[in-house]
Amino acid sequence: MLESSNxxxxxxxxxxxxxxxxxxxLLVFSYYPALKLFQMSLTDWDGMKPTYNYVxxxxxxxxLRENMAWKTLVNNLAYVIISVIQTFLGLYFAILLDxxxxxxxxxxxxxxxxxxxxxxxxxxxxSYMYNFEDGPVNILLRGIGLxxxxxxxxxxxxxxxxxxxxxxxxxxxxxxxxxxxxxLQSIPRDLYESASIDGANFLHKVRFITIPSMKxxxxxxxxxxxxxxxxxxxxxxxxxxxxxxxxxxxxxxMAYYTAFNFHNFGxxxxxxxxxxxxxxxxxxxxxxxxxxxxxxx
Numbered sequence: 001m002l003e004s005s006n007x008x009x010x011x012x013x014x015x016x017x018x019x020x021x022x023x024x025x026l027l028v029f030s031y032y033p034a035l036k037l038f039q040m041s042l043t044d045w046d047g048m049k050p051t052y053n054y055v056x057x058x059x060x061x062x063x064l065r066e067n068m069a070w071k072t073l074v075n076n077l078a079y080v081i082i083s084v085i086q087t088f089l090g091l092y093f094a095i096l097l098d099x100x101x102x103x104x105x106x107x108x109x110x111x112x113x114x115x116x117x118x119x120x121x122x123x124x125x126x127s128y129m130y131n132f133e134d135g136p137v138n139i140l141l142r143g144i145g146l147x148x149x150x151x152x153x154x155x156x157x158x159x160x161x162x163x164x165x166x167x168x169x170x171x172x173x174x175x176x177x178x179x180x181x182x183x184l185q186s187i188p189r190d191l192y193e194s195a196s197i198d199g200a201n202f203l204h205k206v207r208f209i210t211i212p213s214m215k216x217x218x219x220x221x222x223x224x225x226x227x228x229x230x231x232x233x234x235x236x237x238x239x240x241x242x243x244x245x246x247x248x249x250x251x252x253x254m255a256y257y258t259a260f261n262f263h264n265f266g267x268x269x270x271x272x273x274x275x276x277x278x279x280x281x282x283x284x285x286x287x288x289x290x291x292x293x294x295x296x297x
Contacts, residue, residue, distance in 0.1 A: 037273060041059055042059070043266040043269075044058075044059075045266050046263045060273075062270075063274060068254065072251045073251060075250055076230055079229035083225035083228060111174040112178055130154050137153075154240055164239060164240070165232070172225070179217065179220075180221065184210065223282075227279055230278060231275070233253050255272055
C-alpha cells in the first residue's frame with residue numbers, strides 16, 4: 001500500500017523536528033560559544049566594558065612571545081602521561097574482569113566507585129594524603145623508622161604535577177574500564193571458542209581478537225583521556241593554587257587566573273583558542289597513528 005503525500009510530509013516533519021532539537025543545542029552551546037571565544041580573543045576586553053576594543057592578533061603574539069603556553073604545557077605533560085596509563089590500565093582491568101574470575105562484579109563496582117565521587121571532595125582527600133607533616137603516608141614512614149624517606153608530594157619539583165595527576169588515575173580508571181567492558185561484551189563469543197579449538201591461549205586471544213575488535217573504542221577512550229589531561233583544572237586550583245612558583249600551573253588554570261584575577265578576558269580567550277587548536281592537533285595525530293598501525297597490521 002502506497003503512502004499518501006500527507007503521510008510522507010508528516011514523517012519528514014517528525015524526522016526534521018527530532019534532528020532540529022539536538023542541532024539547535026549543538027549550535028547554541030558549542031559552536032556559538034566557540035565563535036564568541038575567537039571573537040573575544042581578538043580584543044583586550046576586561047570583562048566589564050560594554051563594548052570590545054579589537055587589537056587583532058596581539059594576544060596570540062603575546063602568548064608566543066612570552067612562552068606562556070609552552071611553560072604550562074610542560075606541567076600538563078604529567079597529566080598526559082597519567083591519562084595514557086589510565087586508558088591502558090582500564091583496558092587491562094576490563095579484560096581481566098570480563099574473564100571467568102570469582103568476585104568480578106564486586107571488583108567492577110569497587111574500581112568504578114571513585115569515578116562517582118565528587119571531584120572537589122577527592123581533591124581535599126588527596127590534599128590530606130599528600131600533607132608532609134600529617135599525611136598518612138608520611139606518618140606510616142615515620143612510624144617504621146623511615147623518616148628520612150618522607151615524601152614532599154607537592155614540593156618544588158616537577159613530580160608535584162605527577163602527584164596531582166595521579167588523582168585522576170585513581171578516579172577515572174574505573175570509567176575507562178566500564179567503557180571497555182561494554183565493548184568487550186559486543187565481541188562474538190564464537191570467535192574465542194574457535195580460537196580455543198585452534199589452540200590459542202589467553203594472550204593470543206587478546207592480541208588477535210580483543211585488541212583489533214576494540215581499536216575504535218581504544219581510540220575514543222584515549223582521546224577522552226588526553227582531552228581531559230590537556231584541560232586539567234580543579235586539581236591545581238584546589239590543592240596548590242598553581243604554586244609553588246607556578247610549577248603546578250596548568251593551561252586551563254592559567255587561563256582562569258588570566259581572566260578573573262588579572263581581568264584580561266581577551267588574552268584568556270586567546271589561550272582557550274590555543275588550547276582548542278592543541279586538542280584538534282592531538283586528535284589528528286592520534287587518528288594518523290592508529291590508522292597507520294592498523295594498516296601495518
